[in-house]
Amino acid sequence: MSKEETAVEELESRKKPYDEPEPTPLLDTSEFTKWSLYRALIAEFIATLLFLYITIATVIGYKNQSMTEACTGVGFLGVSWAFGGSIFVLVYCIGGISGGHINPAVTFGLLVGRKISLARAILYIIAQCLGAICGAGIVKGVMKHPYNSLGGGANSVTEGYSKGAALGAEIMGTFVLVYTVFSATDPKRTARDSFIPVLVPLPIGFAVFIAHLATIPITGTGINPARSLGAAVVYNQKEIWDDHWIFWVGPLIGALAAAVYHKFVLRGGAVKALSSFRNSSTV
Structure with missing residues (x-):
């Protein structure tokens, strides 16, 4: 056996065995x-509060600087980096x-993808929305005059674009x-690929960044109903x-499409379901 073949076998032997995780029960009252559930809710509340404070303050600061002197401030690029x-x-x-x-x-x-339970999803959304309101409130308290005069960092459809374009x-x-x-969070990746878990937040942050670059001129970029609310x-x-309504309907449709695409196309859920149906029908 060649050295290359030996090296490949050693690499294969080091890979973790992979078992498809069971879907999370839809109704799990034991939580x-x-x-851990309440600790997670506090974490979501505080994180969303901080997210709104940082990002809305950046938006207001950029608009305020641009009003006093043209071509100053962080610009759309800086706002996207802040988010x-x-x-x-x-x-x-x-x-x-x-x-x-x-x-x-x-x-x-993640609820559609059966990664979390319905109860946890509802409580997470409530915590996120409350945190977002508190975060925006802190910005208003700190930057009251520019906050009120410069739109409060709120999302709306930019003049020249239709509501349909904004929804899209x-x-x-x-x-x-x-x-x-x-x-980024696919468990199969951690089991079979060369993967560093600490890098999970990096592609997620970059996804938010590039989404803002593309949609700030159209809607100011929501993609997060709590941020918009x-x-x-x-x-x-x-x-x-x-x-x-655009900043709830659009993100929820986008999230649904992404969950279905990942589960049934990329992970082969549709093929597995069809194969199982064919096997059962031949019995």
Whole structure:
């Protein structure tokens, strides 16, 4: 046997055995008795609060600087880095506690993919929305005058774009994010590939970054219903609420599409189901 063949066999022997994890039960009431659930809810609340504080403050600061002197401030690129970088940091901090969702669309996608239970998903979304409102409220308290005069960092459809275009942008941006979340956290990757778990937050942060680059000119980029809700509640203007449905419907559709694509296409769920059906029908 050649040295190359021996090396390949040694590498194969080092790989961890892989068993497909069982889907999480949809209704798991036992979670309510575990401290880990409540610790995760606190982590999601605080992380979303920090996310809104960092990102909305960046948006308001950029607009304020641009108003006083043209071509100053961080620009769209800097705003995108603020969103992507903060997600990278926060997912890294709480990934081992709550999974680091910080986004109801991500939570919904993982629910569709049977990665979390319905009860946990609902509680996560509530914690995320409350954290977002508190985070936006802190920004308003710190930057009250520019916050009120510069739109409060709230999402709306940019003039010149239709609501249909805005909805499509939100769907596509969220698809990119949730698709990346599924790929980065795929248990098969850790078992069979050369993989460093600490890098999981990095592609997720970059997905948020590139989604913002693409959609800031259209909607200001939502792709996170909690982020949109927090800013809308604190800013509280009618024109913002008129478009607000887009920033829930779009992300939820995008998350659903990403979960279905990953489960039934990339992971072969549709093929496995069809094969099982054919085998049972021949018995």
